[in-house]
Amino acid sequence: MSTLDRFEIHEHDVIVIGAGGAGLRAAIEASTNGASVGLVCKSLLGKAHTVMAEGGIAAAVANVDKQDDWQVHFKDTMKGGKFLNNWRMAQLHAQEAPERVLELERWGALFDRTNDGTILQRPFGGHTYKRLCHVGDRTGLEMIRTLQDKGVHMGIDVYMECTITKLLKDDGKISGAFGYWRENGKFVIFKAKSIILATGGVGKAYKVTSNSWEYTADGQILAYDAGAELIDTEFIQFHPTGMIWPPGVIGILVTEAVRGEGGVLKNKDGFRFMEKYDPERMELSTRDVVARSIYLENKDGRGSPHGGAFLDISHKGADYIKKKLPSMYHQFKELADVDITTGPMEVGPTCHYSMGGVKVEADTTATSIPGLFAAGEVAGGMHGANRLGGNSLSDLLVFGRRAGLHASEYAKKNSSKLKLDENEMKLAEKEMISFFERDEGENPYSVHTDLQELMQNKVGIFRIEEDLKYAIEQLKILKERAKKTKIEGSRMYNPGWHMAYDLQNMIIYSEAIAKCALQRKESRGAHSRIDYPNTDPEHGKWNSIVKKSNDGSLVIEKSPLPEMPKELQDLLKEKDLVKK
Amino acid sequence: MPAECTIKKESMDAGHDLPGEGHKARIATFKVFRGDKNTGSEVEYKVPVEEGMVVLDAIHYIQRNISPDLAVRWNCKAAKCGSCSAEVNGKPRLMCKTRLDDFSSGEEIKVYPMKSFPVIKDLACDVSWNFEVNKKITPFTPKENTSWIMNQRDIDRVQEFRKCIECFACQNVCHVIRDHDLKPKFAGPRFFVRVAGLEMHPLDGADRLEALKNDMGIGFCNITKCCTEVCPEDIHITDNAIIPLKERVVDRYFDPVKIILRKLFVKR
Numbered sequence: 005m006s007t008l009d010r011f012e013i014h015e016h017d018v019i020v021i022g023a024g025g026a027g028l029r030a031a032i033e034a035s036t037n038g039a040s041v042g043l044v045c046k047s048l049l050g051k052a053h054t055v056m057a058e059g060g061i062a063a064a065v066a067n068v069d070k071q072d073d074w075q076v077h078f079k080d081t082m083k084g085g086k087f088l089n090n091w092r093m094a095q096l097h098a099q100e101a102p103e104r105v106l107e108l109e110r111w112g113a114l115f116d117r118t119n120d121g122t123i124l125q126r127p128f129g130g131h132t133y134k135r136l137c138h139v140g141d142r143t144g145l146e147m148i149r150t151l152q153d154k155g156v157h158m159g160i161d162v163y164m165e166c167t168i169t170k171l172l173k174d175d176g177k178i179s180g181a182f183g184y185w186r187e188n189g190k191f192v193i194f195k196a197k198s199i200i201l202a203t204g205g206v207g208k209a210y211k212v213t214s215n216s217w218e219y220t221a222d223g224q225i226l227a228y229d230a231g232a233e234l235i236d237t238e239f240i241q242f243h244p245t246g247m248i249w250p251p252g253v254i255g256i257l258v259t260e261a262v263r264g265e266g267g268v269l270k271n272k273d274g275f276r277f278m279e280k281y282d283p284e285r286m287e288l289s290t291r292d293v294v295a296r297s298i299y300l301e302n303k304d305g306r307g308s309p310h311g312g313a314f315l316d317i318s319h320k321g322a323d324y325i326k327k328k329l330p331s332m333y334h335q336f337k338e339l340a341d342v343d344i345t346t347g348p349m350e351v352g353p354t355c356h357y358s359m360g361g362v363k364v365e366a367d368t369t370a371t372s373i374p375g376l377f378a379a380g381e382v383a384g385g386m387h388g389a390n391r392l393g394g395n396s397l398s399d400l401l402v403f404g405r406r407a408g409l410h411a412s413e414y415a416k417k418n419s420s421k422l423k424l425d426e427n428e429m430k431l432a433e434k435e436m437i438s439f440f441e442r443d444e445g446e447n448p449y450s451v452h453t454d455l456q457e458l459m460q461n462k463v464g465i466f467r468i469e470e471d472l473k474y475a476i477e478q479l480k481i482l483k484e485r486a487k488k489t490k491i492e493g494s495r496m497y498n499p500g501w502h503m504a505y506d507l508q509n510m511i512i513y514s515e516a517i518a519k520c521a522l523q524r525k526e527s528r529g530a531h532s533r534i535d536y537p538n539t540d541p542e543h544g545k546w547n548s549i550v551k552k553s554n555d556g557s558l559v560i561e562k563s564p565l566p567e568m569p570k571e572l573q574d575l576l577k578e579k580d581l582v583k584k
Numbered sequence: 585m586p587a588e589c590t591i592k593k594e595s596m597d598a599g600h601d602l603p604g605e606g607h608k609a610r611i612a613t614f615k616v617f618r619g620d621k622n623t624g625s626e627v628e629y630k631v632p633v634e635e636g637m638v639v640l641d642a643i644h645y646i647q648r649n650i651s652p653d654l655a656v657r658w659n660c661k662a663a664k665c666g667s668c669s670a671e672v673n674g675k676p677r678l679m680c681k682t683r684l685d686d687f688s689s690g691e692e693i694k695v696y697p698m699k700s701f702p703v704i705k706d707l708a709c710d711v712s713w714n715f716e717v718n719k720k721i722t723p724f725t726p727k728e729n730t731s732w733i734m735n736q737r738d739i740d741r742v743q744e745f746r747k748c749i750e751c752f753a754c755q756n757v758c759h760v761i762r763d764h765d766l767k768p769k770f771a772g773p774r775f776f777v778r779v780a781g782l783e784m785h786p787l788d789g790a791d792r793l794e795a796l797k798n799d800m801g802i803g804f805c806n807i808t809k810c811c812t813e814v815c816p817e818d819i820h821i822t823d824n825a826i827i828p829l830k831e832r833v834v835d836r837y838f839d840p841v842k843i844i845l846r847k848l849f850v851k852r
Contacts, residue, residue: 056660110732139746187708216658218659496704499655500647
């Protein structure tokens with residue numbers, strides 16, 4: 005019997021891995037373009053991280069501030085990213101976001117309305133104008149449900165609770181993917197002409213995080229292992245406002261919409277400390293600045309009792325708060341016994357988003373591997389050194405659509421029969437089964453806990469050479485420990501086994517974060533070096549690149565920024581259109 | 585959990601991870617269903633309690649320290665994704681929203697999978713039927729030549745329905761499904777909420793009343809409001825979704841005056 009006969013095999017033109025905003029939007033586009041599409045997701049459909057997005061989708065539809073247009077959005081995005089963004093991605097994003105939002109409305113999404121009956125927009129950090137189209141503080145839920153309902157009626161086959169562990173190639177081109185079913189641990193193969201990675205981020209490598217169990221750098225490492233390059237991995241966004249008390253809720257997100265709707269940050273003395281760090285934009289400064297400010301207030305002994313700051317919106321009145329921020333109201337009331345309509349919330353930074361990721365071509369989202377595409381948080385470049393709030397949901401839609409379009413076009417052009425390499429599949433199978441073969445070994449959760457402590461303390465908001473070098477050494481030890489974990493129980497719905505596999509990915513990506521952080525001897529956006537506190541224009545001329553060398557080790561290098569056309573350069577030089 | 589499933593009693597703790605004698609930390613006793621569709625047992629776990637802890641934290645503690653293979657679904661841990669539904673002391677709850685200090689000190693906390701769906705393993709059950717129901721619902725179909733202008737007051741009601749996080753607690757507790765197992769003839773409260781969101785969308789032009797009456801079996805619901813009581817999003821499922829839909833169905837199919845008028849004036 006050949007290896008192939010042993011496995012369950014599904015065949016599609018395009019396989020999308022991940023069913024958040026980017027994956028769903030990609031699947032819809034590929035299906036519209038005539039491709040047979042399989043959508044594979046680690047959780048149930050509709051539970052991806054997008055569902056937790058709260059504040060809104062940034063798009064210059066100019067319903068509220070008529071002066072807004074794509075040029076201003078582009079400029080804000082580049083400024084927020086400290087000009088390290090891939091300019092073409094930032095341009096496409098700003099140009100296409102409005103159409104993508106209106107399209108959601110045509111598919112049934114119901115955004116909050118202006119008095120004129122158009123989509124209402126709210127202010128957010130780093131955006132010159134009121135730009136975020138929203139639904140209270142549950143915009144992500146509205147988006148994912150709209151896409152999900154659109155997708156399931158298009159004949160897309162959805163493979164839920166299935167984790168991909170290996171990409172398969174034939175003669176250097178993508179030919180499929182290998183994975184396991186969560187329910188019974190059986191292996192499954194997806195044969196495809198092209199694959200879109202839409203697997204999200206890496207936040208589970210940190211101790212305090214707003215990210216779910218799914219965020220373990222799966223797509224980044226699938227691509228890396230297959231030979232694709234990663235870009236700008238040092239940039240990890242710490243969202244300034246996560247819950248910090250009681251212990252059970254540490255890390256849970258408090259939407260930036262609280263500040264967008266007028267919330268103010270105060271230290272223990274009642275001082276609105278953003279006056280000191282960014283007097284012009286105050287609480288609506290960019291996330292990197294606000295997170296650092298809260299950290300510095302604590303370092304100087306002016307933090308809130310549990311090591312954060314006070315965020316107060318109670319002056320807006322109970323009715324307004326319950327209407328505009330209903331889930332924040334319930335979240336604090338039910339989980340922290342705090343009534344945010346009468347008093348402040350206690351908040352502090354939480355690991356939230358990875359700006360870096362798989363390096364892609366801006367227009368097509370293609371990686372360097374023929375047939376492999378990436379969109380959403382798993383891809384890097386769009387947000388540079390720091391992402392603006394609200395730019396993620398629009399990123400998912402703009403580049404999800406582009407990924408679906410170009411992956412399906414690629415599939416049409418490459419209709420020749422692809423072969424699955426039996427050897428590759430055997431190796432992939434062996435790797436997953438090996439966890440069960442040891443009689444002795446550590447609990448994978450202990451290794452994970454140590455990884456999270458290490459990344460939180462040594463590769464967190466503020467970084468310094470000795471910490472980064474220490475972390476790189478420790479990661480080697482963790483990598484060895486992770487290879488020797490022991491799994492209890494069977495392959496059936498076994499989170500310990502899943503963790504053992506996810507750990508490998510998280511550790512490799514953590515190494516990429518630490519090594520690129522060490523290489524970047526300056527502070528820029530979300531990357532703050534205590535030993536190099538200034539932004540150095542020389543370092544603004546290159547992106548970090550990570551790849552797997554022939555001997556299997558992780559190597560990093562610098563790559564010059566793509567050259568920006570003159571008209572966009574001139575645009576960035578223009579004076580601000582409004583005084584912020 | 586299937587009726588033939590036998591319940592054994594076992595006890596496990598973390599050994600060294602529990603605070604030693606003299607420590608002030610409170611210890612909570614959990615009894616968690618461990619097993620699959622064929623067999624299962626109630627296993628006792630001792631878990632140290634932290635301030636503000638929720639049931640899902642305790643389940644994670646058990647995974648990390650005692651039983652790494654304990655199966656559970658979760659994602660956001662912030663009551664936004666609806667993944668971690670279970671029956672806690674017999675009540676359908678989101679584990680991420682159920683605080684330990686809601687229980688009296690010393691009270692045992694039993695955590696079981698949702699009863700109305702087949703168990704896969706431990707706390708994870710097979711909810712795939714729900715996704716099949718959704719596929720059959722006519723999707724949003726905009727009226728022709730719409731301007732896409734909508735007033736907030738006209739969408740407030742629909743936005744309530746769109747808060748649903750698909751935790752399926754309402755499906756689990758609905759006695760038409762739980763006690764009478766009338767699926768697939770009966771779609772369940774989650775999908776009446778879904779249809780209400782479409783039917784009351786100001787710009788939707790499709791008609792789902794026949795499907796509601798025939799394929800979705802809305803008539804089986806006798807408005808006991810069990811679904812409304814368990815909804816973690818406080819959606820008024822019965823009053824705002826099901827009853828108005830029932831009225832629309834009755835108006836069309838069972839109103840004698842309308843039936844006569846239709847017979848007299850129906851286009852031939």
